[in-house]
Amino acid sequence: MSETDKYYIERCLDGHPDDFRHLVRRYQGVLLANLAGKLGSKDRAEEAAQETLVRAYFNMNKLKKPDSFFSWLLGIADHVAKEQQRKEQIQLRREAIRSFSEETQSAELSQDFALEAAIAKLPESYRKIILLRYYGQHSCNTIAEQLDMPLGTVTKTLSRAYAMLRDSLQQQEQQEVYEV
Amino acid sequence: MNCTECKELLVEYIEGFLDESHKQAVSEHLNSCRTCQAEIEQLTNLHDRLVNNGNNVSQNNLEDKIMDNIVREQNVRLKAADKAGSALKLRSIIMKSPMTKIAAAAVIIIAVLIGINPFGSTITFADVIEPILNAKTVILDLIVGSDESGPTMHEIVVDQRIRRTMSNIPTLVQILDLETGEMLVLENEGNTAFYADIKGGIQEGTQNYVKFLRQVIENVKEGHVEKIGEKVIDGQKVIGFVGRSPNEKVTIWADPKTAHPIRIELEIGQMYSIMKNLEFDTQVDPALVSMEVPDGYQLQDNSLDLTGANEEDFIETLRIWAEIIGDGVFPEYVDSQNVLKEVPTLVEKLKGMNISEEEGTQIGINFGRGMIFHQEINSQGTWHYAGEGVKFGDADTPIFWYQMEGSPTYRVIYGDLHVEDVTPENLPK
Numbered sequence: 032m033s034e035t036d037k038y039y040i041e042r043c044l045d046g047h048p049d050d051f052r053h054l055v056r057r058y059q060g061v062l063l064a065n066l067a068g069k070l071g072s073k074d075r076a077e078e079a080a081q082e083t084l085v086r087a088y089f090n091m092n093k094l095k096k097p098d099s100f101f102s103w104l105l106g107i108a109d110h111v112a113k114e115q116q117r118k119e120q121i122q123l124r125r126e127a128i129r130s131f132s133e134e135t136q137s138a139e140l141s142q143d144f145a146l147e148a149a150i151a152k153l154p155e156s157y158r159k160i161i162l163l164r165y166y167g168q169h170s171c172n173t174i175a176e177q178l179d180m181p182l183g184t185v186t187k188t189l190s191r192a193y194a195m196l197r198d199s200l201q202q203q204e205q206q207e208v209y210e211v
Numbered sequence: 212m213n214c215t216e217c218k219e220l221l222v223e224y225i226e227g228f229l230d231e232s233h234k235q236a237v238s239e240h241l242n243s244c245r246t247c248q249a250e251i252e253q254l255t256n257l258h259d260r261l262v263n264n265g266n267n268v269s270q271n272n273l274e275d276k277i278m279d280n281i282v283r284e285q286n287v288r289l290k291a292a293d294k295a296g297s298a299l300k301l302r303s304i305i306m307k308s309p310m311t312k313i314a315a316a317a318v319i320i321i322a323v324l325i326g327i328n329p330f331g332s333t334i335t336f337a338d339v340i341e342p343i344l345n346a347k348t349v350i351l352d353l354i355v356g357s358d359e360s361g362p363t364m365h366e367i368v369v370d371q372r373i374r375r376t377m378s379n380i381p382t383l384v385q386i387l388d389l390e391t392g393e394m395l396v397l398e399n400e401g402n403t404a405f406y407a408d409i410k411g412g413i414q415e416g417t418q419n420y421v422k423f424l425r426q427v428i429e430n431v432k433e434g435h436v437e438k439i440g441e442k443v444i445d446g447q448k449v450i451g452f453v454g455r456s457p458n459e460k461v462t463i464w465a466d467p468k469t470a471h472p473i474r475i476e477l478e479i480g481q482m483y484s485i486m487k488n489l490e491f492d493t494q495v496d497p498a499l500v501s502m503e504v505p506d507g508y509q510l511q512d513n514s515l516d517l518t519g520a521n522e523e524d525f526i527e528t529l530r531i532w533a534e535i536i537g538d539g540v541f542p543e544y545v546d547s548q549n550v551l552k553e554v555p556t557l558v559e560k561l562k563g564m565n566i567s568e569e570e571g572t573q574i575g576i577n578f579g580r581g582m583i584f585h586q587e588i589n590s591q592g593t594w595h596y597a598g599e600g601v602k603f604g605d606a607d608t609p610i611f612w613y614q615m616e617g618s619p620t621y622r623v624i625y626g627d628l629h630v631e632d633v634t635p636e637n638l639p640k
Contacts, residue, residue, distance in 0.1 A: 048281065048285075049278070051278070051281065052274055052278060055273065055274045055277050055278070056274055059271065059272070059273050059274065059277075060265065060268045060269040060271070063268050063271055063273075064264070064265070064268050067268075077271070077273060080273060081273055081276060081277050081280055084273070084277045085277060085280045085281055085284055088281050089281075089284065089288075117490070118447070146260050146261070146264055147264065161261070164261075164265075165261040165262060165264065165265035166264070166265045166268055166269065168265060168269065171226075171228065186222070186223050186226075186228055189222055189223075189226070190219065190221070190222040190223065193222045193254055193257060193258075196257060197253055197254070197257055200257070
């Protein structure tokens with residue numbers, strides 16, 4: 032189970048489509064969290080995550096660097112999310128997030144949806160690491176290997192991402208208070 | 212350890228990444244510093260939220276759904292591939308042969324003319340309204356013909372530049388500069404590039420096509436066209452508008468709320484095309500529409516001249532079609548859509564002939580070039596094709612006749628490709 036992305040991609044391209052399963056298992060959580068933050072609900076996120084992975088499967092032969100599968104996948108997910116947003120004319124506003132987290136609890140990905148929304152707004156390099164660490168449950172060593180960066184950079188980026196998330200969540204809460 | 216140093220290490224402290232000595236230093240500082248205590252409380256809180264959410268989300272399992280979707284999609288694609296067998300064949304042939312790449316490009320260029328200048332003279336409702344819509348970029352998919360499983364052209368229009376790719380030949384990219392009348396063709400399998408001159412007909416026609424598209428959209432917004440009710444396309448409710456004029460019919464299906472066009476169907480003369488997946492003002496990387504040869508591409512000398520196509524060129528197209536593609540017999544149809552379908556056969560036949568690459572390329576170019584004239588007839592006159600099954604060389608049987616706007620007589624082309632001027636009353640039935 033601890034084979035690299037590259038290994039599974041090559042297996043798929045060599046005619047073992049079922050091995051795509053492993054990649055789905057590895058990244059579905061990450062994609063769900065990322066997409067939920069962008070799209071505002073669990074159902075939309077699930078739909079988009081499925082679409083993303085199906086698209087990835089059928090375009091795997093176009094992936095030039097199998098080592099950067101995750102970045103590529105995130106790129107597809109962002110594209111799918113954009114398409115969906117356009118399609119549904121979702122304007123992801125704070126009000127919307129709040130009404131989701133207050134009224135439609137059952138449709139949320141998690142109890143704490145504001146967090147995913149804040150993650151979705153992080154710059155890509157920070158978002159990637161937060162997603163992999165907590166939603167993909169990867170160790171920092173694995174992340175370092177996967178993103179091809181020194182371990183120190185991963186932990187520093189993680190620290191900075193924490194600070195950004197905290198600020199963004201605080202800002203959001205303050206605004207809510209103000210609006211109430 | 213001071214506060215700044217401590218704060219920098221807090222996340223690593225929470226995550227347990229720190230070595231013994233650092234850990235201890237942080238602990239000691241925390242014991243004596245309220246500010247940092249507050250800080251770590253916040254961060255621990257955030258950490259717990261992240262871990263909780265992460266656990267929560269990872270309980271969702273999409274694996275089976277996704278694998279099912281893939282199997283289903285694969286079946287759909289296999290069926291479509293069966294249907295579009297020739298398209299796939301085309302792709303593999305083009306990938307293999309360097310010569311045919313250029314020949315194929317030449318033929319595909321005629322697709323550039325979809326929407327060639329019919330608009331100026333006849334669609335007055337479009338003329339009177341100045342385009343208010345000034346989207347800097349327009350992205351759309353264009354299908355020639357009414358067969359939606361047929362090849363799609365993906366178009367990225369940025370000001371005067373268009374980047375165009377064909378779904379059945381993904382290795383070829385055309386970038387058109389409508390200002391200079393130049394086209395850059397990139398073939399990304401062998402990383403070759405070449406320029407083509409598209410001044411004249413193609414340049415004009417394409418320019419009008421972009422302008423026209425804008426006017427059409429404007430008209431939907433303003434409601435200057437007839438409303439034809441609602442239907443559902445791909446699960447989305449759309450409202451239809453239709454605009455008619457002697458030579459064109461335009462049907463636009465748009466989102467009833469935002470007026471965003473979902474699908475545009477164009478009938479121009481005897482040509483039908485569909486535009487869909489329209490996007491406006493999407494951020495486009497300028498490199499995508501650059502006229503510079505990208506790094507790593509080798510510029511080829513074969514430059515393509517597509518200017519000033521005339522009747523003679525069209526006759527050459529007919530000759531190639533009958534003599535080479537049809538083994539001496541004229542085809543069922545002569546139009547743009549069928550030209551695209553015939554490319555694989557032409558390429559196959561050329562390979563079987565004992566000719567040089569240059570000669571083969573030239574034949575490919577000629578085949579496409581004549582169709583530029585055909586498009587002109589289609590938009591600025593009337594035409595009729597009656598050559599199905601006629602033998603090449605049959606001097607008594609008319610196969611194609613046309614009348615340009617303002618001309619009193621018809622030009623009639625016979626099976627041996629000689630041409631006569633004929634008055635309307637003497638026209639073949």
